Amino acid sequence: MSLSSSISPVKVLIADDSAFMRAALSRMVASDDSLCVVGTAETGLETLAKIGELHPAVVTLDIDMPGLSGLETLKRIMSESPLPVIIVSSTARRGAEDTLEALELGAFDCIAKQLNYNYLDVLKVQDELVSKIKAAAALRLPAPGLSSELARPLLHPVPAQLAPPTTVAVPSIIAIGSSTGGPKALHDVLSTLPVDLPAGILIVQHMPIGFIGPWAKRLNNLCKLKVHEAEDGDLITAGHIYLAPTGKHLTVRRCSSSEVALHLSLLPSGLPHIPSVDVMMSSVAEVFGSSAMGIILTGMGDDGALGMQAIFREGGLTLGQDEATCAVYGMPRACAEIGVLSQVAPLPDIPRHILAALRYQKPH
Numbered sequence: 001m002s003l004s005s006s007i008s009p010v011k012v013l014i015a016d017d018s019a020f021m022r023a024a025l026s027r028m029v030a031s032d033d034s035l036c037v038v039g040t041a042e043t044g045l046e047t048l049a050k051i052g053e054l055h056p057a058v059v060t061l062d063i064d065m066p067g068l069s070g071l072e073t074l075k076r077i078m079s080e081s082p083l084p085v086i087i088v089s090s091t092a093r094r095g096a097e098d099t100l101e102a103l104e105l106g107a108f109d110c111i112a113k114q115l116n117y118n119y120l121d122v123l124k125v126q127d128e129l130v131s132k133i134k135a136a137a138a139l140r141l142p143a144p145g146l147s148s149e150l151a152r153p154l155l156h157p158v159p160a161q162l163a164p165p166t167t168v169a170v171p172s173i174i175a176i177g178s179s180t181g182g183p184k185a186l187h188d189v190l191s192t193l194p195v196d197l198p199a200g201i202l203i204v205q206h207m208p209i210g211f212i213g214p215w216a217k218r219l220n221n222l223c224k225l226k227v228h229e230a231e232d233g234d235l236i237t238a239g240h241i242y243l244a245p246t247g248k249h250l251t252v253r254r255c256s257s258s259e260v261a262l263h264l265s266l267l268p269s270g271l272p273h274i275p276s277v278d279v280m281m282s283s284v285a286e287v288f289g290s291s292a293m294g295i296i297l298t299g300m301g302d303d304g305a306l307g308m309q310a311i312f313r314e315g316g317l318t319l320g321q322d323e324a325t326c327a328v329y330g331m332p333r334a335c336a337e338i339g340v341l342s343q344v345a346p347l348p349d350i351p352r353h354i355l356a357a358l359r360y361q362k363p364h
Helices: 019-030 044-054 070-080 093-105 119-137 182-190 212-222 277-291 305-313 331-337 347-357
Strands: 010-015 035-041 058-062 085-089 109-112 173-178 200-205 226-229 240-243 249-254 260-265 292-296 317-321 343-345
Touching (some): 010 044, 019 119, 035 044, 058 070, 058 119, 070 085, 085 093, 093 109, 093 212, 173 182, 182 200, 182 347, 212 240, 249 277, 292 305, 292 347, 305 317, 317 331, 317 347, 343 347
Parallel strands (some): 010 035, 173 292, 292 317
């Protein structure tokens, strides 16, 4: 008997008000032998009932559900029987805003849906859905009422200094990369930073098309710093956060000794992620050198490892989120494995590391 045949497939519940989408998603999940659709649900109440009956490992959840909405269903799931939930949502403005709220409520990740798929679209969405379900199934969630910190596996702590060596340049730019689990992690980090932060922040967060604009507006209302969806030609300003738009790479170009502008481009093409953390961070390393700070947060895959390596080689500071506080310890692990992290810290400590690196002193 092979090892794969001795392992029970991951049980998945598909919840969507559209019969077409339930069938389409079921076929996508069934395409992988390590996954199994144990049931489907049309409404929020039916979803909750089938979770109790079928005990799935992962749920895919539509936002627009009749009766009990997707958001209300998610709240009930996370409070009564926490398990990984992947949001399958339209990219319409209301759908994007609700999906962002779902991610803040604890949804594992999101996938954009459309009613008409061509063959290549199906393959792309299918690969994305399968990989996210597998990653979600590996996630340990707390029991109701148990702190998520208490539910995390015990790991050997990695010492991390708060004060950088005096020989390290004070960063004038902070480049952050994240993916799965990133929206909530970024909210936790960015919302605590002071309005007079003496550096600009560039962020690449892997998201479906149509989500970055609403997310920028949402973050702008929650943060003291100014948050923008990056536009070509924007000059980087201290105290401002720039989010790379989906479908375009974000790089930087020096205009003068005191001015650096953002540049958006479709090139290089053919990369797994556009925008790419690697492309953004490599550009930052080239332009800012040792005065750059790179931060890699939770996410699947290894996007960002080469970019963090570029910053590290230029003498800039590099900080990785630790395994215990990552939703998915993929991108930080890739950086740790090639030895390009000068610091490792749990998510709640990352704002303090940023302020220490900037030698920030609170105004009297």
